[in-house]
Amino acid sequence: MEELKSFYFKDDILYILDQRRLPHEEIYFEAKNINDVAYAIEDMLVRGAPAIGCVAAYGFYMGIKDGLDVDNVYNTLYHTRPTAVNLFWALERMKKACLNQKNLLEEAQKIEQEDIQANLSMARHGASLIKEKSVVLTHCNTGALATAGVGTALGVIKELHKQEKIDYVIADETRPYLQGSRLSAFELLKANIPHKIVVDSSAPFLISKGIVKAVFVGADRIASNGDTANKIGTFMLSLACKEYNVPFYVVAPTSTIDFNAKSFEDIPIEQR
Missing domain, CATH: 1.20.120.420 (translation initiation factor eif-2b, domain 1)
Known part of the structure; x- marks a missing residue:
């Protein structure tokens, strides 16, 4: 490939x-x-x-x-x-x-x-967190299209696939720009990783039913207190994971941490 x-x-x-x-x-x-x-x-x-x-x-x-x-x-x-x-x-x-x-x-x-x-370091470290073959969910696009390498969150998923720990991946659409259905699905298809595309609003339901064993997302900016800004729709996933005790992982390099931002309130949000 x-x-x-x-x-x-x-x-x-x-x-x-x-x-x-x-x-x-x-x-x-x-x-x-x-x-x-x-x-x-x-x-x-x-x-x-x-x-x-x-x-x-x-x-x-x-x-x-x-x-x-x-x-x-x-x-x-x-x-x-x-x-x-x-x-x-x-x-x-x-x-x-x-x-x-x-x-x-x-x-x-x-x-x-x-x-x-x-990317390679994050992929290996993230993959070590999953011990058995699982269904995982990802949001937006965090693979080779979003980085210089294999990706952040999607890089972890690719490594999990290499280690035969992926049953299949759920990629939500990520409206309104559809980075999930257009881009993540494109990468997953190229990598021959089994996957399904779902509408954004169905993801918390799938989490609640125990289908999803872990969620991996990237980040646009991380404040010094750990608050994270990512694509719209990430917040509902984190809340669902918290409610149903599903591991929720943010995968990002240190260059994404903004030590000048004390919390989420200091992160400018793009309106488009």
Whole structure:
């Protein structure tokens, strides 16, 4: 099976898989400058907090390479998406690297490689939490389409499948953008993982009936007290899991933690 990549960088062009066209078409958008990258983030050609951070890092490099000043580059990318803290983490890191006269392309590549390794570590650790073959549920899309590697929550599910611990996966639709039915199902199909798509509102019922043995979700931002912002619909899943004693796992890299946010009240929520 050919490896699924949400983006790749080659010959000073950032190729970004246009996820608006999935699952019907696999078309890569060619981002040749910082404005192309900003467009791709803002219009959701690329989505998923880790992937956004990686793409923004390459966009930062492209802006500086084209002769723009640091503040202009930073601000152009900063205002694209409000919730995914990985974006701001990556921009701060690239700005610091620029001021310290580091090689910016190497720094962007390092951010990508670190995410790939973090994905693998999370997948192995998360899979160790499930001891027997189970039905698991996931929300939104947290796989290769949302990261530089195998994924966060969906990465755990892929590892569980490798270890033959998956009976089948329940992917809820994740309205209104349908990241579950369009994107997670697309990834699960490519990976030959048994799965079923359900409407969002049915998920708590399935949890209540004991069908779901664990829920794995990702995160857009985690506050310093552990409060987590994720795709709309995550809250009802956490409440259902609490009520029926079903394990609920948030899978995210440390770059998703916002230590400046004390609680959920400090996390800006995107309205679209």
